[in-house]
Amino acid sequence: MTAATAGLVKSNESKIASIQVHIDQAIENLLASLPSPGQLSAEERRGIIARYTAVLEGNFIYWMTGAYISVGSDEARAKIMDNLREEVRDCHPGMMRRFAIAAHAIPTDADAQAVYRNLMNVRLFIGRLSAVPTVVTMAFFEGFIQRFMPYLAELARRQGSAEMEYTDVHGVCDVTHTQELFRALDAEMALVRPMPEEEMFEGVELLRTLIENIVVNN
Ligand SMILES: [Fe+2]
Numbered sequence: 001m002t003a004a005t006a007g008l009v010k011s012n013e014s015k016i017a018s019i020q021v022h023i024d025q026a027i028e029n030l031l032a033s034l035p036s037p038g039q040l041s042a043e044e045r046r047g048i049i050a051r052y053t054a055v056l057e058g059n060f061i062y063w064m065t066g067a068y069i070s071v072g073s074d075e076a077r078a079k080i081m082d083n084l085r086e087e088v089r090d091c092h093p094g095m096m097r098r099f100a101i102a103a104h105a106i107p108t109d110a111d112a113q114a115v116y117r118n119l120m121n122v123r124l125f126i127g128r129l130s131a132v133p134t135v136v137t138m139a140f141f142e143g144f145i146q147r148f149m150p151y152l153a154e155l156a157r158r159q160g161s162a163e164m165e166y167t168d169v170h171g172v173c174d175v176t177h178t179q180e181l182f183r184a185l186d187a188e189m190a191l192v193r194p195m196p197e198e199e200m201f202e203g204v205e206l207l208r209t210l211i212e213n214i215v216v217n218n
Pocket of ligand 1: 092
């Protein structure tokens with residue numbers, strides 16, 4: 001390795017580290033903003049589970065597929081395909097639906113309407129098939145989901161549910177998985193020109209707004 005390539009590797013490593021810090025901070029901020037389950041009414045609890053289901057059940061695999069189509073490196077493709085395989089093989093949309101049914105929180109027309117605009121914004125962003133911002137967004141999403149599961153499970157418990165397969169499966173902290181995801185991001189970043197922060201985190205911002213919309217119906 002020449003001094004020049006060593007410098008390049010190092011600068012990419014520090015770039016990845018700073019993206020990870022940005023994502024972790026965005027997740028922490030969202031978690032800190034969650035209302036305490038004990039202060040929510042039954043209808044508020046139902047609404048959060050229903051809007052979350054309205055977004056996740058029909059979109060997670062679609063967005064992950066968008067990420068698969070957008071990436072150009074073998075590392076990223078392999079990582080995303082592992083994820084897609086698990087989603088389909090273990091029928092995660094079905095798991096999500098069972099979770100909502102058991103918590104008496106099947107999404108209604110009004111729940112779907114409540115998230116319509118912010119959901120559409122994320123859909124359109126994914127549709128642009130821009131590899132790096134999409135992988136960054138999915139890393140944020142997966143990181144958030146994993147940390148959100150104890151909260152979602154608590155809401156369901158308070159709704160009288162004991163069906164926790166969805167939150168159990170998605171709440172596992174998988175360090176290897178996260179590392180692989182950031183290695184995939186590293187491989188993708190090597191293929192594209194450097195981009196401004198605004199472009200890099202556009203999807204994270206849109207998704208953060210959607211999650212806030214799920215938690216607080218406004
Ligand atoms: Fe899943």
